[in-house]
Amino acid sequence: MNVPYFAQWESRDLVADFLTGKLDSAEDPLWALSGAETPEEYAFWSPNVCGMACLKMHLAHTKDQVVPILELMKECRDYGGYKVDDEKEVSGLYYHPFVSYVKDKFGLSAEVKENISVNEMYDLLEEGHVFIASVHPSIRTPTTLPPKKGGHLVYVFAKDPLDKKIIFHNPSGHTTASQENVSLEMEVFNRYYAQRGILIRLESE
Structure with missing residues (x-):
């Protein structure tokens, strides 16, 4: 399946440098x-928009639309999908506002899934559906043990x-192999x- 790839940073070849701090975003x-x-x-936003990168990939994959990632973020934020506190820290992505946003804006058939096992996702x-899954960001190096689960989103298709x-x-893979068509x-x-x-149910289903 040929699914377009987009990182949450625009320069996918520089993600490793952004993650290590060698380069500022x-x-x-x-x-x-x-x-x-x-x-x-x-x-400020690029480290926080893994969910918007997943949405960007989905829209490119299913609708041939390539929407700028911060345009998606700002629209989703207006729905309550992101919040910024007094310390200028981002919280989100909040799933239920995100689902409302993608239904209204793009007509997607989406729903929040909690306590869904990897077998159920499979x-x-x-x-024939796709899934934006919550994983720990260290999944980019799958030989390591994560300190916890969740905190990052990937596009499972x-x-x-x-x-x-x-x-x-x-969206935050640091090498080509850890970015696209990752198979685990x-x-x-x-x-x-x-x-x-x-969960995003594909329209043909």
Whole structure:
């Protein structure tokens, strides 16, 4: 399945440097493509928009629409999908406002899923749907043990029935191999997976 890939930063080849702090996100040469008004606005939001990157991939995949990632964020924020506190810390993505947003704006058939096992998610993929799954960001290096589950979102769109693998795009992958068409055994994926996320039923189903 040929699913377009987008990182949550515009320069996917620089993600490793942004993650390590070698580069500040404001130094991304492609920052303006995000829809941000300034490099500072881009740097503030880019570490927080993994969910919008997943949505961007879904829209490109199913509707041939490529929407700037911060345009999506601002619309979703207006629905209550993101909040910024007095300390200028971002909280979100809040799933229920996100679902309302994508239903109203794009006509997507989406629903929040809680306490959904990796096997149940696999069955939904079998039916032809996709899933924005909550995982720990260290899933980019799947030989490591995560300190907890959740905290990051990946776009799960396929499975390998022969080897029982989950196939997904990771908006914060630090190498090409950890970014797109990542294929992990279900038990490995489950180490990082928080048993929740957003199901998007494909329109053809």
